[in-house]
Amino acid sequence: GRLRRFPASQEGALLGGGVPGEECEWPDLLTSKECQVRARVREYCETKVFAQAAELWENAIHPKALWEGLGALGVGGGTTPSAYGGAGLSLVGAGLVNMELARVDGSLSAIYMIAGCLVTNTIVKLGSEAQKKKYLPQLCAHRTVGSWALTEAEAGSDASGLRTLATPLGGGLWQLDGRKRWIGNAPVASLIIIWARHAETGNTLAFAVEPGSTAGVSVKTMRGKVGLRAIQNGEIFLDGATVKEEARLPGVKSFADAAGVLAQSRVMVTWQPVGLAQGLYDVCLRHVKERMQFGVPLAASQVVQHKLMLMRANCNAMALYAWRLTRRFEQGEASGPDAALAKAWVTLRGRECASIGRELLGGDGLLAGSHVGKAFADMEAYYTYEGTFDINLLVAGRAHTGISAIRPRM
Numbered sequence: 001g002r003l004r005r006f007p008a009s010q011e012g013a014l015l016g017g018g019v020p021g022e023e024c025e026w027p028d029l030l031t032s033k034e035c036q037v038r039a040r041v042r043e044y045c046e047t048k049v050f051a052q053a054a055e056l057w058e059n060a061i062h063p064k065a066l067w068e069g070l071g072a073l074g075v076g077g078g079t080t081p082s083a084y085g086g087a088g089l090s091l092v093g094a095g096l097v098n099m100e101l102a103r104v105d106g107s108l109s110a111i112y113m114i115a116g117c118l119v120t121n122t123i124v125k126l127g128s129e130a131q132k133k134k135y136l137p138q139l140c141a142h143r144t145v146g147s148w149a150l151t152e153a154e155a156g157s158d159a160s161g162l163r164t165l166a167t168p169l170g171g172g173l174w175q176l177d178g179r180k181r182w183i184g185n186a187p188v189a190s191l192i193i194i195w196a197r198h199a200e201t202g203n204t205l206a207f208a209v210e211p212g213s214t215a216g217v218s219v220k221t222m223r224g225k226v227g228l229r230a231i232q233n234g235e236i237f238l239d240g241a242t243v244k245e246e247a248r249l250p251g252v253k254s255f256a257d258a259a260g261v262l263a264q265s266r267v268m269v270t271w272q273p274v275g276l277a278q279g280l281y282d283v284c285l286r287h288v289k290e291r292m293q294f295g296v297p298l299a300a301s302q303v304v305q306h307k308l309m310l311m312r313a314n315c316n317a318m319a320l321y322a323w324r325l326t327r328r329f330e331q332g333e334a335s336g337p338d339a340a341l342a343k344a345w346v347t348l349r350g351r352e353c354a355s356i357g358r359e360l361l362g363g364d365g366l367l368a369g370s371h372v373g374k375a376f377a378d379m380e381a382y383y384t385y386e387g388t389f390d391i392n393l394l395v396a397g398r399a400h401t402g403i404s405a406i407r408p409r410m
């Protein structure tokens with residue numbers, strides 16, 4: 001049940017793996033720099049990531065060496081400007097990195113999406129010049145890992161109801177008290193962006209916190225996750241943690257600033273199910289051509305071809321939706337609700353692909369080592385994080401109808 005090489009790793013098929021000329025190759029839709037970035041990451045994933053991903057996933061180990069190796073590919077920090085050590089990619093370019101990583105390993109893609117896109121973009125958009133100079137070069141070189149902490153035990157979908165408090169102590173100091181949950185990368189991060197509420201005014205604030213050197217901050221790894229097992233999720237305990245005013249992100253004025261950076265990261269997340277589904281399709285295509293039952297390849301069955309083509313069409317539509325959303329976002333034409341709708345829809349179709357793919361591999365579809373079992377479980381996390389399917393539809397629904405149905409009434 002353990003796949004030895006990724007399907008498209010044959011020579012000459014570096015950008016292939018599917019039907020020649022398929023929409024997903026889109027040479028007409030990408031700039032040459034975007035094509036190069038995509039090819040570079042794809043090659044890295046097929047030759048380096050794939051060999052280790054299933055074992056790291058099964059043992060729930062942070063892929064430190066793979067993360068550092070990815071840093072050498074010149075994609076660190078996604079859209080972060082080169083002046084701060086970033087790759088200066090277009091938003092589509094950063095999306096393609098997320099997609100190619102997810103095609104082979106959903107966890108590494110999640111690590112990159114959080115540390116390489118969300119954290120860096122938050123500092124670029126909302127941080128001080130000193131914070132940019134201090135943190136971005138290290139983060140973009142993948143010498144460190146960043147983390148972004150909004151979710152709490154009592155504030156999940158209702159993220160604006162966060163309860164972590166920031167109390168001004170005078171003398172340029174703040175005290176942080178609260179508890180965060182589900183925070184990706186937190187156990188391995190040297191920098192965590194902590195979202196909190198001003199204890200007196202109730203305003204939303206954010207702080208750049210270094211957990212290793214801040215008393216009163218402790219991080220506990222969450223165990224037993226059944227999807228995205230290689231990314232380390234943590235609970236963060238803030239018990240009278242004292243930080244300096246210099247740690248506060250000066251650009252944060254209200255919760256709308258958190259929503260603003262989340263809108264862009266939702267655009268990035270939209271590419272992850274696209275990649276995961278593409279990887280599932282690639283593995284399934286090869287499997288049904290090679291696996292013999294009743295004296296013929298599985299692919300000789302109409303039912304099998306039918307299932308496979310549903311996956312193929314989903315992959316094409318998902319990819320084109322992500323591409324169109326992202327280009328419009330780059331040009332300032334797409335909004336947060338547009339990103340929410342796209343993220344929700346691609347995860348719905350992605351879940352369908354994962355379900356069909358798992359079926360096509362039979363029992364092996366339940367094994368992490370077949371790639372399909374791992375991707376099937378990872379798709380569940382994509383469906384839920386960065387705003388659940390329901391919440392993203394409600395955000396889009398509010399924009400289209402003018403009526404908010406997000407906060408239920410009793």
Ligand SMILES: Cc1cc2nc3c(=O)[nH]c(=O)nc-3n(C[C@H](O)[C@H](O)[C@H](O)COP(=O)(O)OP(=O)(O)OC[C@H]3O[C@@H](n4cnc5c(N)ncnc54)[C@H](O)[C@@H]3O)c2cc1C
Pocket residue numbers: 114148149150151155156157158181182183184185228233381384385386387388389390391394405406407408
């Ligand atoms: C792998 C993973 C990584 C994550 N990484 C991070 C991270 O790095 N940083 C961070 O801050 N957070 C992170 N999260 C948290 C994530 O954003 C939350 O899990 C998500 O927002 C949902 O919140 P919840 O789990 O509390 O579910 P709940 O809010 O309790 O929702 C439970 C169910 O109720 C539904 N629901 C809730 N409210 C409504 C409503 N009004 N109408 C209809 N249905 C509703 C939801 O859709 C869902 O199906 C991560 C989560 C996961 C699983």
